[in-house]
Amino acid sequence: MLLKQLASMLTTARVIGEPNTECQNLQTDSRQVQPGDLFICLPGHTVDGHDYAEKAVNAGAVALVVERELDVPVPQLLVKDSRFAMAVLADSFFDSPSRKMNMIGVTGTNGKTTTTYLIEKIMSDFGQKTGLIGTIQMRYDGRTYPMSGTTPEALDLQRSLNDMVQAGTDCCVMEVSSHALEQGRVKGTEFRTAVFTNLTQDHLDYHHSMEEYRGAKGLFFARLGNGYTTDASKRKFAVINADDPAAAYFISVTAAEVITYGMEENADVRASQISITSQGTSFHVDTFRGSTDIRLRMVGKFNVYNAMAAIAAALVEDIPLEEIKRSLETVPGVDGRVEAVDEGQSFAVIVDYAHTPDGLENVLRTVKEFAEGRVICVFGCGGDRDRTKRPLMGKIAAKYSDIVFVTSDNPRTEDPDLILKDIEQGLIEDAIQPDRYTMIVDRRQAIYEAIEMASPADVVLIAGKGHETYQIIGTTKTDFDDRIIAKEAIRGKSN
Numbered sequence: 443m444l445l446k447q448l449a450s451m452l453t454t455a456r457v458i459g460e461p462n463t464e465c466q467n468l469q470t471d472s473r474q475v476q477p478g479d480l481f482i483c484l485p486g487h488t489v490d491g492h493d494y495a496e497k498a499v500n501a502g503a504v505a506l507v508v509e510r511e512l513d514v515p516v517p518q519l520l521v522k523d524s525r526f527a528m529a530v531l532a533d534s535f536f537d538s539p540s541r542k543m544n545m546i547g548v549t550g551t552n553g554k555t556t557t558t559y560l561i562e563k564i565m566s567d568f569g570q571k572t573g574l575i576g577t578i579q580m581r582y583d584g585r586t587y588p589m590s591g592t593t594p595e596a597l598d599l600q601r602s603l604n605d606m607v608q609a610g611t612d613c614c615v616m617e618v619s620s621h622a623l624e625q626g627r628v629k630g631t632e633f634r635t636a637v638f639t640n641l642t643q644d645h646l647d648y649h650h651s652m653e654e655y656r657g658a659k660g661l662f663f664a665r666l667g668n669g670y671t672t673d674a675s676k677r678k679f680a681v682i683n684a685d686d687p688a689a690a691y692f693i694s695v696t697a698a699e700v701i702t703y704g705m706e707e708n709a710d711v712r713a714s715q716i717s718i719t720s721q722g723t724s725f726h727v728d729t730f731r732g733s734t735d736i737r738l739r740m741v742g743k744f745n746v747y748n749a750m751a752a753i754a755a756a757l758v759e760d761i762p763l764e765e766i767k768r769s770l771e772t773v774p775g776v777d778g779r780v781e782a783v784d785e786g787q788s789f790a791v792i793v794d795y796a797h798t799p800d801g802l803e804n805v806l807r808t809v810k811e812f813a814e815g816r817v818i819c820v821f822g823c824g825g826d827r828d829r830t831k832r833p834l835m836g837k838i839a840a841k842y843s844d845i846v847f848v849t850s851d852n853p854r855t856e857d858p859d860l861i862l863k864d865i866e867q868g869l870i871e872d873a874i875q876p877d878r879y880t881m882i883v884d885r886r887q888a889i890y891e892a893i894e895m896a897s898p899a900d901v902v903l904i905a906g907k908g909h910e911t912y913q914i915i916g917t918t919k920t921d922f923d924d925r926i927i928a929k930e931a932i933r934g935k936s937n
């Protein structure tokens with residue numbers, strides 16, 4: 443594409459140099475630049491992409507997108523906001539791929555990955571070629587790709603959406619994080635349905651206050667657009683958890699048709715008669731398209747919420763409720779979410795991804811419902827992330843567990859001992875007896891000790907890292923999988 447064609451997408455942008463420069467690809471990372479690329483200089487949180495312009499040019503970049511004119515020997519497109527420009531140019535360069543698929547996005551503090559998996563299953567069982575983007579992976583057309591975060595940067599996202607379109611994908615279900623909304627990573631992505639799971643505390647390091655955090659998520663619903671159409675395939679839907687206190691806010695900011703789900707309110711999709719065992723969860727559901735009973739193979743009341751969100755998102759696609767039921771009942775579970783580790787031992791070991799106060803509380807309450815013996819909880823909190831959630835998670839662990847092992851999650855560049863101490867504040871505030879908790883920085887050792895002390899009928903819950911197959915200490919990422927370590931510990935157990 444010619445630089446001038448890209449420039450024409452931005453009314454106030456100015457080309458400095460040759461407008462007929464052919465740009466073969468777009469790139470935001472100097473380390474990835476190939477000859478012929480247009481390099482977009484992004485002012486980041488840690489470094490400024492403008493400082494890498496020279497490197498990009500040396501690597502073969504033929505033009506730059508900049509917020510200030512640079513002294514480089516290639517044409518520049520001067521813009522006011524290069525993040526915004528990136529979203530516009532990426533959408534244009536890849537010919538608006540999101541408009542060629544049915545886009546379903548899921549936002550919320552917890553349950554995004556789970557809900558996207560459920561929607562993906564229903565849509566593909568219904569015969570739609572469905573793609574998925576989120577924390578665990580991206581997958582479409584029978585292939586899977588690793589992810590480094592939850593929601594890709596605008597340029598990577600548009601490139602991936604275009605690849606999905608080329609592979610004949612009809613529908614894309616993706617997680618939309620609050621970071622992504624705040625940074626404009628999904629600007630230009632045209633969603634048909636936006637799903638809200640819940641809003642509880644997390645990421646206050648980044649969003650500073652719950653209002654700001656809620657505001658970031660609200661952008662998703664506000665950006666669904668402001669128009670209505672007689673073409674049913676182009677209608678927009680906001681699927682909202684009516685039991686969450688933030689529901690009214692999200693409903694107030696969207697112009698889309700609202701579909702509510704919940705247990706307590708008079709919702710469009712309403713679950714009742716919930717029954718939870720260690721094997722699964724069953725419930726009755728009344729919807730605007732009939733009623734049925736559903737037996738999930740996944741454990742936990744929170745999964746009834748995730749299932750209701752998926753039911754609502756599928757019903758607006760005119761998928762019959764009985765087909766939705768059939769799909770949901772065959773989902774075995776999601777990687778690292780309440781995943782049982784079974785080596786034939788006499789006690790239960792569960793690996794879960796709960797890494798927020800609400801997530802931990804939900805999973806511990808669930809475990810308590812079916813635990814016949816003690817609940818032994820192993821968990822930690824990530825470094826370089828929200829510090830204020832640490833004591834809250836400590837309090838919750840103490841409240842719902844008999845024994846707590848406080849350990850490292852991904853300490854990143856923080857001192858692991860200090861992270862454990864932040865968590866301990868919450869434990870000691872409620873005067874927990876000292877023999878009910880142990881602090882062990884080494885996560886492997888903590889898992890081994892928890893499993894070593896387990897008696898028949900106890901439940902060992904290992905929370906926080908779920909599907910992760912690594913641990914980040916400092917800036918080094920090493921292999922680490924709670925499920926593998928738990929298995930080794932069970933096999934090595936002395937009694």
Ligand SMILES: CC(=O)N[C@H]1[C@@H](OP(=O)(O)OP(=O)(O)OC[C@H]2O[C@@H](n3ccc(=O)[nH]c3=O)[C@H](O)[C@@H]2O)O[C@H](CO)[C@@H](O)[C@@H]1O[C@H](C)C(=O)N[C@@H](C)C(=O)N[C@H](CCC(=O)O)C(=O)O
Pocket residue numbers: 470471472473483484485486487488489490491492494590591592593594595619620621622
């Ligand atoms: C705070 C945050 O979101 N940061 C993201 C952001 O980083 P940044 O703006 O600081 O970028 P930077 O590293 O300063 O670099 C600025 C620019 O210089 C470029 N650069 C940099 C170095 C170089 O040698 N050459 C070069 O060109 C970079 O490519 C970039 O374009 O842009 C980077 C590139 O896209 C992301 O990798 C990075 O995610 C960091 C690693 C991160 O940890 N993000 C987390 C907090 C996050 O976004 N999480 C959410 C999930 C949350 C949830 O599940 O609820 C997610 O959606 O993943």
Ligand SMILES: Nc1ncnc2c1ncn2[C@@H]1O[C@H](COP(=O)(O)OP(=O)(O)OP(=O)(O)O)[C@@H](O)[C@H]1O
Pocket residue numbers: 550551552553554555556557577592617639640744745747748778779780794795796797800801802804805908
């Ligand atoms: N609807 C829910 N409400 C509260 N907690 C939930 C819900 N669904 C799942 N959880 C808990 O949160 C953990 C993470 O779930 P999931 O991975 O689906 O959430 P997520 O929103 O994708 O997380 P992330 O922000 O890391 O992408 C689960 O392991 C479970 O303990």
Ligand SMILES: N[C@H](CCC[C@H](N)C(=O)O)C(=O)O
Pocket residue numbers: 592797823824825827851852906907910
């Ligand atoms: N998406 C979440 C994942 C947290 C997972 C936990 N294991 C950690 O590393 O803190 C985040 O970026 O905050």
Ligand SMILES: [Mg+2]
Pocket residue numbers: 554555556576577578592617
């Ligand atoms: Mg996720």
